[in-house]
Amino acid sequence: MSAASNLLVRKLEVDDFGKGFLALLAQLTTVGRVNQDEFTGRWWELNDNPDYYIAVAEDTSKSQLLGTAALIIERKFIHSCGKVGHIEDVVVDEAARGHNLGHRLIDELVRVARQQGCYKVILDCAEHNIPFYEKCGLSRKEVQMVKYLDR
Numbered sequence: 001m002s003a004a005s006n007l008l009v010r011k012l013e014v015d016d017f018g019k020g021f022l023a024l025l026a027q028l029t030t031v032g033r034v035n036q037d038e039f040t041g042r043w044w045e046l047n048d049n050p051d052y053y054i055a056v057a058e059d060t061s062k063s064q065l066l067g068t069a070a071l072i073i074e075r076k077f078i079h080s081c082g083k084v085g086h087i088e089d090v091v092v093d094e095a096a097r098g099h100n101l102g103h104r105l106i107d108e109l110v111r112v113a114r115q116q117g118c119y120k121v122i123l124d125c126a127e128h129n130i131p132f133y134e135k136c137g138l139s140r141k142e143v144q145m146v147k148y149l150d151r
Ligand SMILES: CC(=O)SCCNC(=O)CCNC(=O)[C@H](O)C(C)(C)COP(=O)(O)OP(=O)(O)OC[C@H]1O[C@@H](n2cnc3c(N)ncnc32)[C@H](O)[C@@H]1OP(=O)(O)O
Pocket: 027, 028, 087, 088, 089, 090, 091, 092, 093, 096, 097, 098, 099, 100, 101, 102, 103, 104, 123, 124, 125, 126, 128, 129, 131, 132, 133, 135
């Protein structure tokens, strides 16, 4: 697949349920069962929250999403009540990888984080994705730790 000529990078819209948003996320991790009403409810929660911005890349000639990445803004007391942008859930459709879409999505999140007054953006990733994020201008720092919580 070549790079889509009609590519639009924009904010997630409520009708993106029908444009393959969840199928895209399923290429990243387990999505589980999410019906249209559940998607719509969550979309309204996030859309009303200025600390969430989900970017998508759409091939407008096919009304099909080819990539997504999320920015969550953390409001802190330190750094003079500063804000930190957390980048999460970055994925490009397998058939569309290698055409700079991932880079464009990260650039869009960095633009929004800067506009919202964040003093840095951070993320956790696998070792094999380090070169990609370095190409996007990020650099390696510290380690990730996790504790899974049984429900
Ligand atoms: C915070 C998180 O969500 S981490 C999870 C990241 N997501 C995944 O692992 C899901 C599966 N992988 C993917 O969806 C994609 O491979 C992504 C998102 C990692 C990269 O998206 P792509 O659109 O293929 O990357 P893109 O084409 O924008 O690459 C930008 C640059 O990084 C380089 N690059 C991309 N992936 C890699 C890699 N694995 N190793 C080395 N270089 C890489 C590209 O060659 C390109 O370099 P160039 O500017 O010199 O040409």
